[in-house]
Amino acid sequence: MNQKSPYSIPFNRPTIVGKELYYISQTIHNGYSAGDGEFTKRCNRLLEQVLNVPKVLLTTSCTHALEMTALLLDIQPGDEVIVPDFTFVSTINAFVLRGAKPVFADIRPDTLNLDETQLSRLITPRTRAILPVHYAGVGCEMDAICEIAAKHNIAIVEDNAHGLFGKYKGKYLGTFGAFATQSFHETKNFTCGEGGALLINDPQYIERAEIIREKGTNRSRFFRGQVDKYTWVDVGSSYLPSDILAAFLYAQLEARDEIQAKRRRIWEYYHHHLGAWAEENGVRLPFVPSHCEQPYHMFYLLLPSLEYRQELIAHLKSYGILSVFHYLPLHLSDMGQRFGGKKGDCPVTEDVSDRLLRLPFYNDLNEGDQARVVEAIQAFKPATLQFTPPVLSVNQRGD
Numbered sequence: 001m002n003q004k005s006p007y008s009i010p011f012n013r014p015t016i017v018g019k020e021l022y023y024i025s026q027t028i029h030n031g032y033s034a035g036d037g038e039f040t041k042r043c044n045r046l047l048e049q050v051l052n053v054p055k056v057l058l059t060t061s062c063t064h065a066l067e068m069t070a071l072l073l074d075i076q077p078g079d080e081v082i083v084p085d086f087t088f089v090s091t092i093n094a095f096v097l098r099g100a101k102p103v104f105a106d107i108r109p110d111t112l113n114l115d116e117t118q119l120s121r122l123i124t125p126r127t128r129a130i131l132p133v134h135y136a137g138v139g140c141e142m143d144a145i146c147e148i149a150a151k152h153n154i155a156i157v158e159d160n161a162h163g164l165f166g167k168y169k170g171k172y173l174g175t176f177g178a179f180a181t182q183s184f185h186e187t188k189n190f191t192c193g194e195g196g197a198l199l200i201n202d203p204q205y206i207e208r209a210e211i212i213r214e215k216g217t218n219r220s221r222f223f224r225g226q227v228d229k230y231t232w233v234d235v236g237s238s239y240l241p242s243d244i245l246a247a248f249l250y251a252q253l254e255a256r257d258e259i260q261a262k263r264r265r266i267w268e269y270y271h272h273h274l275g276a277w278a279e280e281n282g283v284r285l286p287f288v289p290s291h292c293e294q295p296y297h298m299f300y301l302l303l304p305s306l307e308y309r310q311e312l313i314a315h316l317k318s319y320g321i322l323s324v325f326h327y328l329p330l331h332l333s334d335m336g337q338r339f340g341g342k343k344g345d346c347p348v349t350e351d352v353s354d355r356l357l358r359l360p361f362y363n364d365l366n367e368g369d370q371a372r373v374v375e376a377i378q379a380f381k382p383a384t385l386q387f388t389p390p391v392l393s394v395n396q397r398g399d
């Protein structure tokens with residue numbers, strides 16, 4: 001435990017599954033640690049094969065993969081992009097960077113995903129992309145979203161930061177849109193500290209994606225022997241991670257069954273042991289529709305009120321347990337308001353954002369510590385007197 005931390009059970013803790021450090025040492029022994037080395041290729045191939053995606057490119061983050069999609073779609077100032085209001089800022093910021101106007105859609109109260117029934121109202125002749133976010137790795141209603149996007153010739157970019165190896169109606173998340181983006185940030189099921197991937201399902205974008213990722217050069221073609229020198233051919237940036245990070249990640253992806261089995265156990269433990277308490281206390285546990293297979297990314301509680309949540313965070317803190325809230329409504333952020341967002345625009349998001357609490361969740365969270373979390377929750381007695389919510393710092397949000 002970090003000496004300064006008041007938490008003996010953190011919200012997240014990076015874990016080693018097996019070969020991470022060995023693979024890192026191999027990159028050094030092989031004499032190649034920059035981007036697109038052996039381990040980057042292995043990660044790309046593994047994801048392409050398992051997910052059956054035409055092209056996967058590791059990136060430095062999910063944020064950067066999203067930025068690449070905005071460049072690939074040639075998003076121009078004034079173009080509109082539909083985004084769920086309940087998501088991380090990067091989902092939309094990547095498009096705002098190119099001058100796009102965000103159009104905030106409210107979420108479904110059950111899965112907390114983009115409410116697909118809102119789309120026809122929000123689409124205009126300027127709409128260029130729809131960005132479904134599979135919250136907690138539970139699939140959005142992709143049948144309806146794909147149908148309306150196809151009807152209006154609008155691109156779909158799935159923000160699948162939470163959902164690697166999750167499925168919707170038997171098909172992997174990340175395989176529905178022209179693009180999907182993954183995150184390997186330290187809070188995700190599979191990690192290399194900071195990292196991401198761009199999944200390209202529409203092959204027409206593959207060549208340009210390689211160029212954009214390689215500083216606007218045709219370096220990938222050069223390495224394949226398709227050109228005899230490489231040069232500046234398009235806009236781009238540096239979106240490829242070091243092979244050292246890819247080596248760490250590859251060990252985790254190889255151990256995906258073991259990791260997913262651990263996370264499933266953790267999720268089911270919370271679900272089983274908190275079920276009765278939740279029912280007695282008006283608390284809702286995560287909902288997973290029967291046609292979705294979740295990858296056990298997180299476990300959250302939907303509590304009766306903001307005050308209840310803030311009090312429970314403080315109560316768990318007194319037991320040495322860090323629990324965190326999640327996204328604030330995008331339309332009410334400083335940036336969201338600059339785009340015209342105002343209170344009441346997305347009532348479900350506004351409500352859920354106040355009441356959602358995420359419990360500690362990491363691969364090596366053992367049953368003893370989980371039992372402590374459950375017991376602490378069961379011992380919670382919300383105050384009936386006036387209550388002042390604690391001020392939370394950004395690093396307590398666990399994004």
Ligand SMILES: Cc1ncc(COP(=O)(O)O)c(C=O)c1O
Nearest residue numbers: 061062063088090161183185399
């Ligand atoms: C839905 C979603 N999209 C994108 C991101 C950004 O991911 P990254 O940190 O890999 O850029 C996050 C971060 O947690 C996220 O939750």
